[in-house]
Amino acid sequence: MVNRALIAGIICFVSLAVTTAGQAPQPTAAPTAKPEEGIPITDPTVQKACGSCHKSDDKGQMSRISFQRNTPEGWQTIIQRMAALNGLNIEPATARQVVKYLSTNLGLAPEEAKPVAWEAERRLIDFKYTANAMPNRPATRCHSLGRVISQRRTKTEWDLLIATHRGLYPLVDNQAFAAADRRRAIRPRATDVPPDNRHPVEKTIDHLAKTFR
Numbered sequence: 771m772v773n774r775a776l777i778a779g780i781i782c783f784v785s786l787a788v789t790t791a792g793q794a795p796q797p798t799a800a801p802t803a804k805p806e807e808g809i810p811i812t813d814p815t816v817q818k819a820c821g822s823c824h825k826s827d828d829k830g831q832m833s834r835i836s837f838q839r840n841t842p843e844g845w846q847t848i849i850q851r852m853a854a855l856n857g858l859n860i861e862p863a864t865a866r867q868v869v870k871y872l873s874t875n876l877g878l879a880p881e882e883a884k885p886v887a888w889e890a891e892r893r894l895i896d897f898k899y900t901a902n903a904m905p906n907r908p909a910t911r912c913h914s915l916g917r918v919i920s921q922r923r924t925k926t927e928w929d930l931l932i933a934t935h936r937g938l939y940p941l942v943d944n945q946a947f948a949a950a951d952r953r954r955a956i957r958p959r960a961t962d963v964p965p966d967n968r969h970p971v972e973k974t975i976d977h978l979a980k981t982f983r
């Protein structure tokens with residue numbers, strides 16, 4: 771009896787595997803895709819302060835850090851988070867030097883920073899993001915959208931940022947991301963022809979990666 775159940779189980783498993791194997795292959799990264807370009811970091815203070823965890827490659831690009839640009843406030847927040855959550859040990863004077871180097875060399879251009887200056891200046895404005903409706907909802911529940919649009923990241927970095935949110939705030943999917951998804955399922959947009967059935971977060975990442983690169 772036990773053997774029969776076992777055999778039935780194996781048959782089930784094998785046929786499932788065969789069916790799955792017969793389906794369309796999973797998309798894989800195009801072999802010709804160019805690696806995303808980062809900004810080399812040449813400053814010994816940053817290399818020393820951050821390099822024990824963020825390795826430099828042969829072009830001087832430090833993992834994670836080289837692949838985004840941020841405002842001084844943004845860099846400061848990141849460093850505070852590294853100290854609070856990831857075990858970074860840094861003197862305040864060194865942290866200030868790192869923020870200065872990163873915001874000078876991996877900062878925003880004036881024309882990028884100006885439209886979102888209200889975020890760093892903590893001015894309350896009635897801001898509506900109109901380039902794409904998707905990012906408004908998921909982002910504004912926990913912080914202002916200014917926090918999002920005052921950074922520039924590669925596609926991989928936007929992806930990782932979402933992954934970090936999911937890791938740190940396991941409820942985020944229900945609180946923000948999936949809530950947007952449910953609303954969308956109930957009220958599809960008129961412009962959704964043909965329907966774009968990707969998860970709202972995927973669409974948002976796509977938009978961010980194109981617009982805030």
Ligand code: HEC
Nearest residue numbers: 819820822823824834835848849852856857858859868934
């Ligand atoms: C002791 C290890 C450690 C040190 C030192 C460290 N980090 Fe990190 N850092 C991490 C880890 C782990 C992650 C990935 C998890 C995360 O994002 O919290 C990370 C992620 C990041 C990211 C990507 C996350 C984001 O918000 O975009 C940035 C940028 C970053 N670190 C900057 C820095 C800077 C700048 C320094 C130096 C002042 C630094 N880190 C020093 C461990 C470290």
